[in-house]
Amino acid sequence: MVTLYNQVPSVSAIFSLYTSFSAITMLFRTILNEIVPKRIREYVALKAMDFFSSYFQSNFTFVIEQRWEFVENQTFRAAEVYLPTRLAGLSTGKLLVGSSNLKNPAAEPKLGIPVNTKIIDEFEGIHLEWTLHSVETKKYLPEKRYFHLTCKKEFREKIMTDYFTYLAKSAEKITSHRENLKIYTYNQDRSKWESAIFEHHTTFETLAVEPQLKNTLIEDLDAFSKGKDFFKSVGRAWKRGYLLYGPPGTGKSSMVAAIANHMKYHIYDLQIQSVRDDGELREILTSTKNRSILLIEDIDCGADASRRRQTKKNEDDGGEDGAEPQKRKKKFEVGISLSGLLNFVDGLWSSCGEEKIIIFTTNHKEKLDPALLRPGRMDVHILMDNCTPFVFKKLVAMYLKTDDHVLFDPIEKLVLEVRATPAEVTQQLMASKVADIALKGLLEFLKTKKMTKEEDTKVEEDGEIEDAETKEAEPEEKT
Ligand SMILES: Nc1ncnc2c1ncn2[C@@H]1O[C@H](COP(=O)(O)OP(=O)(O)OP(=O)(O)O)[C@@H](O)[C@H]1O
Numbered sequence: 001m002v003t004l005y006n007q008v009p010s011v012s013a014i015f016s017l018y019t020s021f022s023a024i025t026m027l028f029r030t031i032l033n034e035i036v037p038k039r040i041r042e043y044v045a046l047k048a049m050d051f052f053s054s055y056f057q058s059n060f061t062f063v064i065e066q067r068w069e070f071v072e073n074q075t076f077r078a079a080e081v082y083l084p085t086r087l088a089g090l091s092t093g094k095l096l097v098g099s100s101n102l103k104n105p106a107a108e109p110k111l112g113i114p115v116n117t118k119i120i121d122e123f124e125g126i127h128l129e130w131t132l133h134s135v136e137t138k139k140y141l142p143e144k145r146y147f148h149l150t151c152k153k154e155f156r157e158k159i160m161t162d163y164f165t166y167l168a169k170s171a172e173k174i175t176s177h178r179e180n181l182k183i184y185t186y187n188q189d190r191s192k193w194e195s196a197i198f199e200h201h202t203t204f205e206t207l208a209v210e211p212q213l214k215n216t217l218i219e220d221l222d223a224f225s226k227g228k229d230f231f232k233s234v235g236r237a238w239k240r241g242y243l244l245y246g247p248p249g250t251g252k253s254s255m256v257a258a259i260a261n262h263m264k265y266h267i268y269d270l271q272i273q274s275v276r277d278d279g280e281l282r283e284i285l286t287s288t289k290n291r292s293i294l295l296i297e298d299i300d301c302g303a304d305a306s307r308r309r310q311t312k313k314n315e316d317d318g319g320e321d322g323a324e325p326q327k328r329k330k331k332f333e334v335g336i337s338l339s340g341l342l343n344f345v346d347g348l349w350s351s352c353g354e355e356k357i358i359i360f361t362t363n364h365k366e367k368l369d370p371a372l373l374r375p376g377r378m379d380v381h382i383l384m385d386n387c388t389p390f391v392f393k394k395l396v397a398m399y400l401k402t403d404d405h406v407l408f409d410p411i412e413k414l415v416l417e418v419r420a421t422p423a424e425v426t427q428q429l430m431a432s433k434v435a436d437i438a439l440k441g442l443l444e445f446l447k448t449k450k451m452t453k454e455e456d457t458k459v460e461e462d463g464e465i466e467d468a469e470t471k472e473a474e475p476e477e478k479t
């Protein structure tokens with residue numbers, strides 16, 4: 001038989017055990033401090049801390065400071081722009097509101113990011129928490145601000161690659177939407193683009209075009225703006241080229257304004273005829289910003305210039321006119337070459353920058369060099385044509401706020417017969433706000449146009465008959 005006694009240690013025994021343990025620990029620490037250098041001890045301590053904190057914590061925190069390598073940290077800037085759009089996800093019930101617009105105090109105030117307040121965001125199902133921190137620095141120095149972005153540890157890579165790209169992109173979009181749209185023209189003397197605020201109010205709503213054309217174009221533009229990955233995957237530069245062609249006054253320039261307003265892109269309006277040479281063209285084009293439209297109006301005139309240049313070059317090379325070498329050089333330097341232009345449209349240096357739209361307009365597509373029209377060069381060719389019945393009705397609805405009138409039928413017939421342009425129609429509709437007066441005026445205008453056309457045709461026909469008669473008579477005179 002075994003008897004068990006529950007022995008409780010005495011207080012003095014516990015105390016002596018503690019004393020010996022403390023003595024051993026101190027001895028061990030002293031030996032460790034003697035043997036292991038301070039730096040290595042600190043390193044091991046840090047690693048151990050890291051290991052334990054990452055072992056027990058499931059979250060990962062990115063620290064985004066305001067400055068990076070002595071300049072403003074663009075990721076911080078992007079967060080500052082983007083996060084106010086996520087303030088609905090605030091975990092507390094406060095918002096920072098303010099305005100610094102001295103010129104227009106009535107302008108809508110902006111939302112700011114409150115310090116030490118969690119802002120919740122979600123990216124592809126991943127929960128994210130942002131917090132802005134601020135620490136006071138030395139006197140006279142601005143406070144130090146930084147963001148903490150916390151996510152579950154397993155999403156660290158995804159956030160690093162995809163979310164930060166998304167953040168930068170979103171901020172860029174927000175900024176460009178907030179900014180006034182600008183139109184740039186190139187100042188050759190100062191060799192730089194100069195901007196003015198672009199306030200053309202034409203949108204796809206106010207542009208009278210056939211619905212099918214409008215919808216297809218909007219779809220195309222939207223697909224383009226979302227198409228970064230697609231363009232990359234097929235190995236193409238993220239660019240889109242449009243050729244707008246048609247008679248004067250059919251809305252080509254208005255269409256460019258509608259595209260700019262839809263995309264919120266700035267416009268770079270280039271007078272190609274005045275560009276001195278290919279080198280200058282290259283310089284001009286590489287200095288345009290992303291998310292912009294490069295507009296070259298009346299490209300047929302540019303093509304003429306380039307043909308003239310080519311002719312001059314041939315003359316100079318062949319020495320037909322016997323020009324002196326210096327003069328020859330000067331002539332050679334005038335204008336850009338067709339190959340320079342084509343290089344820009346789809347050559348290697350066209351691929352610098354991204355999300356750029358190129359628009360050419362012309363009244364004479366047939367005059368363009370076939371090389372410019374080759375498939376793939378300009379992605380979309382759009383005919384802006386004379387008024388159709390739909391376009392006429394749309395213009396009347398916009399200008400006179402009416403969708404029915406007894407004069408609609410005769411006007412529609414005449415519009416088609418005389419091939420009136422939308423510009424001609426709008427000019428007449430602007431004459432009065434009263435539908436009866438404006439439409440009568442338009443009808444009269446169309447009738448006059450018809451008569452003038454008939455007279456012109458008659459004169460032309462008479463001229464042709466006369467020419468034919470003269471030709472018939474000429475051989476008789478000679479013989
Ligand atoms: N499709 C349209 N919808 C609404 N307005 C139009 C349309 N087409 C022309 N207009 C009106 O006619 C004016 C002239 O049009 P716009 O300058 O766009 O023509 P264009 O085709 O560029 O002419 P050009 O070939 O001479 O440059 C515009 O300011 C606008 O008021």
Ligand SMILES: [Mg+2]
Pocket residue numbers: 252253254297361
């Ligand atoms: Mg125009």
